[in-house]
Amino acid sequence: MIKKHKFCPKCGKTITKGIFCKNCSEPDFKFKDINIKICNSCNSYYHRNKWVKFRDINTVIKKVCADSIKAKVKIKKLSRIIHNKVSGHKAGIQTDLILEIIHKKVDYDIPSRLEVTLCNKCSLKYxxxxxxxxxxxxxxxxxxxxxxxxxxxxxxxxxxxxxxxxxxxxxxxxxxxxxxxxxxxxxxxxxxxxxxxxxxxxxxxxxxxxxxxxxxxxxxxxxxxLPNYNKNDVIKHDNQLYKIISVGDRIKVENLKTKHKTSLMHNESYDILKPVIFQVIKRYPEYEVLDPTTYYQARLMNPTLKLEINQKIKVIIDGGEAWMV
Ligand SMILES: [Zn+2]
Ligand SMILES: [Zn+2]
Incomplete structure (x- = not known):
């Protein structure tokens, strides 16, 4: 007499119990991503924002699953071979780990992510x-x-x-x-x-x-x-002077003449004027500033009211013009 085998109606694989095989049955319980993070150097795992020691990886899996699976399930212990493989993993390895989970007497293969790293103590040590x-x-x-x-x-x-x-x-x-x-x-x-x-x-x-x-x-x-310009540098572009307020996806700038705020695209070929220290040497009829080391003089285009003679100020120099930044 030929013994009748049950088989999975989806893929035809022989099965001993249930309706579908383990690969074809959709879990009837909800679960979030299962991420297991361990340090094999000191046998600890990362759980709820801290590193906790463990004796057996199976207890780690249980704890992590309890947070991710919202149902009463049984988790099968890892086979000896996989168990040994996991505890031999060196820091830096990330791999998938299939967990066998039983819910209402049905077996499911649930994927999890295993990350082997060094805990904070071990990474200091090593x-x-x-x-x-x-x-x-x-x-x-x-x-x-x-x-x-x-x-x-x-x-x-x-x-x-x-x-x-x-x-x-x-x-x-x-x-x-x-x-x-x-x-x-x-x-x-x-x-x-x-x-x-x-x-x-x-x-x-x-x-x-x-x-x-x-x-x-x-x-x-x-x-x-990184760009060759930073906050407080000045970009000369289309005959305008733009002081950089901040650099991000675009460059936020302020037009030195009009005080108008706008943004520019990144471009490595901008003319960049870097701030330098000059000294105020004249207030009437126009403000003039001087580089104390080279004696280079320039007319100060945007003086503030409180400037004193000999006061040192940060400017950018554009030809014969100086602009306070
Ligand atoms: Zn199947
Ligand atoms: Zn460690």
Missing amino acids: GQFFDSILQLRNCNDEILNFTRNEVKKHNKKGVFINKEVQLDKYSIKDIDLYLTNQSYAKTLADKIKKNFGGIIKKNAQHFSLNKQTTKVLYRLNILLT
Whole structure:
């Protein structure tokens, strides 16, 4: 006698119970994305904004699922092979992990995302770890401080600058920041660009092969070339002088002559006039200023009432004209 097998009506696969096979059955319960983040160096996992120690990855999965699945479910323990594989993953690995979940006696395969990283304590301990380099070009103090502060806000999540390399040791104009989290590095570059302008170029460079997973690990290089102009510089464009108020997706400017506020597109070929310090030497009949080192003189076009003789002021020089900025 031929034994009758049950089969899945959708794909034809042989099954022992239920109506559909595990792949074809749609879960009848709601669940959010299941993201598991662990540090294998000290066996801790990231849960509700802090790192918590664990003994068994299965308890971590239970805890994370309890937050994501709004139903009474049973979660099958990982097989020994997968269990060993997961605990062998090195920091930097992100992979999909299929969880077997039982709801009302039906088995479901539910996808989850596993991220292996270093917790904040371990990334301090293993300070040499980095998986991305943010290369800032045309950087300045304001941009660098902004960047360091942004990273500091994410220290708790294991994001650190582990190394800073200046291309010229006397200047921060071109600086490379070694970061511990690729996806954050991308967010950070976008945020700097949004505030200061610039052009982003990314490239991934493979740096090692994980033997357990045969997965190639990539180091991400993000090159952010910032504009060669900053706040308070003056752009000379169409014979007008525009003082830069702020730099973001566009450049917010104020026309020095008309005080009219407007915005300009980014353009690397603008004529940029940088502020310099001049001294007031004459008030009547016209204001005149002088560069104390070169004795270059210019007529001050927008004097304020309170200027005194010998007072030092910040100006930009456009031919024989000086404009206070
Ligand atoms: Zn099926
Ligand atoms: Zn750790």
